[in-house]
Amino acid sequence: MKHLTITLIIILVWGKGFSQEISVESGLNFTSYRYNNSTGDSNENVKPDSGFYSRLGLGAFQLGSQKIGYGASFQQLNATGGDGYENYNWKTNYLGGFVQYQKLIYKNRIGAKLSLDFLHLVSGKQKIGGETFDLTNEKEMNGTWINPSVGVFANVINSNSLGLDIGYNFSYAFKAGGQGTESLSYASSQVYFRVHLKSPKNELDVHEHELPKYIIPDSVSNNQLALEQEIQNLKLEINVLQQPLNPLPENTVFFNLDSYKIDKDQYQKLETLANYLINNPTMIATLVGYADDTTGQTAYNQTLSNNRSKSVQEFLISMLVDPSQCIVKGEGETSQFNQKIYDSNRRVTIILTSKK
Template sequence: MKIKLLLLTCFLSFHWMTSQEFFFLSGKNLTSYDYSVSNTATDFNLKSKVGSNYELGYEHILNAKISYIGSLTLNQFNSFSTNEVRSYSWNSTYLGIQNAASYTILKTENEIEVKLKAGVNLSTIIDGTEQINGVLYNIKNEPEFSGVFFQPLIGLDIKYVITDYVSLSIGYNFSKAFKFSNSTDEKLSFINNQLQLGIHFPL
């Protein structure tokens, strides 16, 4: 009986380990700011600006189609604006925790896998600056930028198995980050298009 239990434990442990992988992703964000002030018209002509993104996490394969993905993220959400008098630029960096699920829609014989992904990211600002006509201001503690941002996302990932020990991927995610509560009349959200390249290490 003890031998059977030991064998079962070994099998389950092996199955658990072989159903996981660690990964690192990095890429670029193209972010648009959605900014408004209650009962006030704004003259900002906000434009998209490129920033970087990084993600470190693990994937647990639940079955042949569905996986759970948990990760730490670092995202830059940037924007700029100009008018006849002033030029503005915003650079903000957010640290987050992301939980997602993926569903395999295609897997070929030569180990190319296509997955749909949906999830939620919770993040907070760790660094931020506003530049007005060349003068820098710290925005880390500004109420419209600080606090916890809720960021639903959807995406598509394509992964190619190089060997049994490493895979490469490319992915696209679309998301909108916003806050449920804000103590001021100023409201800010980030509409983000994200491109990522990744390396994966199955266990």
């Protein structure tokens, strides 16, 4: 356990230095052993037991249009049992890494996620009666394990600097290799909370060591010193105002007939918009959806326009845009953009404004 603690501390420090967002997901494993002996028989005396688990999120990488999180994983997969004569239990500690994809699916509050852990047994004990046995050399338990899981979560807090989720996962771990004459796998239910801390992004990156040092003679009075400092501050403000503004991203996303699915040829403009909003946290994007008025009923087209704007919103949030920067609005059917080329009216128009 000492080595495990040291390893987790090193990973935490390393990850904090290189990641814009760090997260900790912790909870309880309620694990059932799926065990069969050399003759294929199971042991009905083996009962589920609970243990601790934690995932330390260190960052994310881009896969297509989606962001995939990664980090370190720790899992306790325990069991207990007894045959009426003596009691026994298994206590195991697995350490490894994970990748994870998650997506908000309902009102920016409820989401689903898929995770894949790669685990290795770092310590394990089995107690039978009064004796204790080391499990790290047991072929059915050591080695590399693959632990996929699926889960749901609810977003409780989501601010610019802090997020809090609660959720449930179901996982099934199996060994990536031979286990000899016996076989073992783990089925676990997990309940957890997840805290993620977001590093603030500065609109202008100014370092103290880059600023000219202002030297005041000893003879200058306090009033003169205050005046000179005020002049220095005004110079800095002027420099900020003279910085060129970021070019505004393209403001229209087009859709196919009777569809609110975003085509891949629209991804680049939305990725550019997402980067713009992340780097300009005071900006708000109003996402106004439309449908053409040549097909479908008015009520249906109203729903279609709403869904188109929501699709753009979900895409931006998946790119880590703050949900408070995205306002959804459906305007229903229209022909105002082009009365002959109907495709021009199947759109979401993006209007950028500053927060008040």
